[in-house]
Amino acid sequence: MYVSLKDVAARAGVSFQTASKVLNGHPGVVSERTRGRILKAAKDIGYVPNALARGLVRQTSLTVGVLIDDVTDPALSQFILAAERTAAAQGHAVLIVAVEPGMDPALAVRKMREHRVGGALVIAPSLEEDPRLGMALRGPLPAVSVNHVHGGGIPLVGSDHGATGTIAAEHLLSLGHRRFATVTGPRGRRVVRSRHHGFRNRLHEAGMRLSPRLVAEADWTLTGAFAAANRLLETDPAFTALFVHNDVMAVGVLHALRSHGRRVPDDCSIVSCDDLELAPFLAPPLTTVHVPFQETGEQAARVLLHLIRGEPVPSRVFLPTHLVVRDSTSAPRETSRSAVPAEHGSL
Amino acid sequence: MYVSLKDVAARAGVSFQTASKVLNGHPGVVSERTRGRILKAAKDIGYVPNALARGLVRQTSLTVGVLIDDVTDPALSQFILAAERTAAAQGHAVLIVAVEPGMDPALAVRKMREHRVGGALVIAPSLEEDPRLGMALRGPLPAVSVNHVHGGGIPLVGSDHGATGTIAAEHLLSLGHRRFATVTGPRGRRVVRSRHHGFRNRLHEAGMRLSPRLVAEADWTLTGAFAAANRLLETDPAFTALFVHNDVMAVGVLHALRSHGRRVPDDCSIVSCDDLELAPFLAPPLTTVHVPFQETGEQAARVLLHLIRGEPVPSRVFLPTHLVVRDSTSAPRETSRSAVPAEHGSL
DNA sequence: CTGAAAGCGCTTACAG
């Protein structure tokens, strides 16, 4: 099925070692004439170098591994896109291994090591607190992650989630809101805690309180967010502003509010995080904090490639997020006629 | 960084060939005692077999390639998920190579061949009509595709797009609609032509016409669909039923209708295709034809694995689609009080 | 400018 270097060498009338050199582009090893002969022979018989053999002798496979959580997550898939692009641009292939819920991540790492990937890019927020991942990674395999990895030691390329929460709070505050609620991701996650702290702290600074009863935990899913929003609505529907931890959940939350006859933003404003492609097309178009997934994926891949080459890399890089104002937020109805204008003007 | 078979053999006091055999689970090659020693030695020194070396001698890398178009597409990412799962369950790693717009797909195929993947799963609807893909694939590499590949010869695992269009038409007809419009994907695509023909033909059978002026072509994107729907609305807003070629575009179309003050389904019904996770959470929850992406991906991977083993495989398998009725369709307002009830009853 | 040797880490017959 595949022809070898020996075949092209035979056809060109040189030794296979010489053929290897010219095919690898080593300059000045042969005369232009033989060079041409070799190249032509390779092309004629359809020579495709064997990366396995090359990797074996070079002790590296020109491959990076991507260890991923959930390929279908719209945010995570953007990381993959950017990472593949970046790796490919530097001649690396990407080996993708998904870690299913409940599966030991050490198995995934082992699989990558068997294939002698040069390094691993970790895109697995759900494994943040799993000590097995960090243990499997540290030492044996150069790795960089776009989320926290338990136990440390793995360079992180991500965004400042605390700031994201602060930005959301800031926006809502500036509109004059005073009664807040939030639908968060799973409490165990760093992202969630950071976003939540950023949000809550900013409210506190402004002298506002976020009642614990108005903090509803969800699990990143549409269904979970829908249920969480319903709980909020039944607990205490007086809130006028809602911070949701990502756009997908915001879709579920929007649906819940609609079901309860609450209009957005008239009855309730919503800010979320991510800024997925569909955010501007929702009803209403969503105000959200933009998270630069593709840039992050690209940076992470670059850092990994540096690490693989043994170059020094930063232990963490944070890319900035920023607010994108659309139609899901406005001044609260009651306050917009009294307290707010002044407060607004004083900012 | 990695220890070799020789290292574990030395530690266990056997030859490395013997170690190889027991580590590969060959039964009855050694006594239980030495077997235990070898296994323990391997574990103690952290032996990780070298898949490169193994692949070199076995002439196959236990790897399948996934050639993909757009990783971030919510439909395509489901194919990846299922394919990875299926391949992994059979011990195969997945090498993913994205083909960027404008890039020669032959390069992607070549890259897979260099890495000696056992076969390729093609998930690249945008390359349907590109003759270079089929040419690069045919012959050298076992492959199966979830979309048509120009020139034939590649087993196809997909769904019946014609039937999908028919199902949509059938549903709209049964509700009593008589004025139809459609927002399609790019006309060049097979899926698009099949869905369109299925839709239009069913309408014709029912004695209805689909005016060419009410066929708006879009490009699968939110923005494109939004623009297409706007064109329709400006051309001839009298239609009461709209068939949209996928859910993502339906989000854009919904947004356009909303902008024009047309309510769904009161003023206009919408059916689309795919049944993505968010379909039930849109405003209104979307009636759509369910396409079994994950099952398709799984089947496709299975067929590929068979092909790799040299077993016989079907040249095409089609998985059925089915309608999921939600709130974006209803009887048209005018007709619901006159012609329709009778017609409805007669179906 | 070209060739021959050694070796990467394995597996698979083949001997004993």
Next chain:
DNA sequence: CTGAAAGCGCTTACAG
């Protein structure tokens, strides 16, 4: 039950 040989397809010094 265990070992030694041959070879997979390359690259990288080293000679000439």
